[in-house]
Amino acid sequence: MTYFFETYGCQMNTAESAALDLVLRERGWQAARDGETADLVLINTCSVRETAEKRVMGRLAQYAALKKKRPFTLVVAGCMAQRLGEGLKDKAGAVDYVMGTSSRSVFPLILEAVEQGGGEVPLSGERPVFAFSSSHLEEGQFRSFVPIMHGCDNFCSYCIVPYVRGREISRDPASVKEEIRLLAGRGVREITLLGQNVNTYRWEGAGGVLDFPGLLELVAREIAGTPIRWVRFLSANPKDFSPRTIAVMAENPVFCRHLHLCVQHGSNRILAAMNRRYTRESYLDLVAEIRRAMPDLSFSTDILVGFPGETGADLDETLSLMEEVRFLYAYMYHYNPREGTAAYSLPERVPETVKRERLARVIALQKKHTRELLESRIGMRETVLIEGISRKNADELITRTEKDEMVVAPGSPSMIGSFAGLTLSSLRGNTFRTKELRLCPGG
Ligand code: SF4
Known part of the structure; x- marks a missing residue:
């Protein structure tokens, strides 16, 4: 039998789709080319923005039309499934199964029902609980996510x-270790510890309490002597970033010298209205502290403009914060009211045209910073992970630095999956080029 996934939203969803993919493959299912021909279509949804949900509703309508022509099973998973539950079946008639983020354990039961020709899946009377599952790795992939947390207590x-x-919910460190061993055995070179707010990781076991820096130390010990050489983590909330985390990172070069540290805004008034629970000053102090410990570390961030009540002066605060930090890159977006959140009822919504104008200013400044920072790196020596062959030229390889910068290099396919040293020789767009690549000792 065949299946097809459509995955929307964040890296958590990507990781979760990968885990579901593994379940299907283990049962002998095969990936279909597209949703038109698959026996089972799974849409892993995102609820973060209304537009994301509207897009899924549009796709569900298309699949409903397809269902009139041929039978197949339609499963909706992820955040939208969690938010709307079985009510989703009333909104989109073609949906067969709704599987929220905390009821993923029913997936094998859904598959069993489909394999036997369809039918109800008995959900247990108990409240479903979230269960972490193993990552799945595509053939030829050298980077993998390792979910360590699920959910969020912050209520921005x-x-x-x-x-x-x-x-x-934090993941049992024994299960994190097991997953790392599994990935190392498959030749993975880089892992990203994943959670909505990794800094508040906490596990209470027989050996006492393990916090996030403790987990980082454990991961560093675990990967010693394995093919895994680079470790990242995502997302880090500035309000919970501890000095010990900085110290652990600084002490161990396996932690990539790049950090995604969401700021969202530069104005204290707006940060308070967003309930981010840090200030512009504390954010800048944290950046300075991290830079003191790791001067070569680069930052990226998320910036949200047009929050209700934002004035031109507030936007200037964001622009000046960007000038102070000089992020290597940023995910920039404008505010859209999300029903069910605290900000939905806030007055003083910023008009669409103003939001767009402000976002354009933020994007223009970020582009300038990205360009300047990348140009300043020409001539530098870097270590890269060789990821694959360039789609444009089969004699060239695509590689990435630990700052996540792309470098195109000459080389042969046999080098894929190895670490190499190079000089950043030139820049085209935001992609570096190099003339020569030398494999690191031990690859
Ligand atoms: S930290 Fe804030 S923005 Fe991030 S997931 Fe939690 S509530 Fe949402």
């Missing part, structure tokens, strides 16, 4: 995540 006033993903 614009965000739906805590309502759909629920409270924070």
Whole structure:
């Protein structure tokens, strides 16, 4: 039997789709080319923005039309499934199974029912609980996510995540270790520890309490002597970033010298309205502290403009914060009211045209910073992970630095999956080029 996935939203969803993919493959299912021909179509949804949900509703309508022509099973998973539950079947008639983020354990039961020709899946009377599952790795992939947390306790006033993903749950370190061993055995070179707010990781076991820096130390010990050489983590909330985390990172070069540290805004007034629970000053102090410990570390961030009540002066605060930090890159977006969040009822909504103008200013400044920072790196020596062959030229390889910069290099396919040293020789767009690549000792 065949299956096809459509995955929307964040890296958590990507990781979860990968885990579901593994379940299907283990049962002998095969990936279909597209949803038109698959026996089972699974849409892993995102609820963060209304536009994301509207897009899924549009896709469900298309699949409903397809269902009139041929039978297949349609499963909706992820945040939208969690938020709307079985009610989704009333909104979109073609949906066969709704599987929220905390009821993924029913997936094998759904597959069993489909394999036997369809039918109801008995959900247990108990409240479903979230269970972490193993990552799946595509052939030829050298980077993998390792989910360490699920859910979020922060309730930023614009965000739906805590309502759909629920409270924070940390993963048993024994299971994290097991997964790392599994990935190392498959030749993975780089892992990203994943959670909505990794800094509040906490596990209470027989050996006492393990916090996030403790987990980082454990991961560093675990990967010693394995093919895994680079470790990242995502997302890090500035309000919970501890000095010990900085110290652990600084002490161990396996932690990539790049950090995605969401700021969202530069104005204290707006940060308070967003319920971010840090200030512009504390954010800048944290950046300075991290830079003191790791001067070569680069930052990226998320910036949200047009939050209700934002004035031109507030936007200037964001622009000046960007000038102070000089992010290597940023995900920039404008505010859209999300029903069910605290900010939904806030007055003083910023008009669409103003939001767009402000976003354009933020994007223009970020582009300038990205360009300047990349240009300043020409001539530098770097270590890269060789990821694959360039789609444009089969004699060239695509590689990435630990700052996540792309470098195109000459080389042969046999080098894929190895670490190599190179000089950043030139820049085309935001992609570096190099003339020569030398494999690192031990690859
Ligand atoms: S930290 Fe804030 S923005 Fe991030 S998931 Fe939690 S509530 Fe949403």
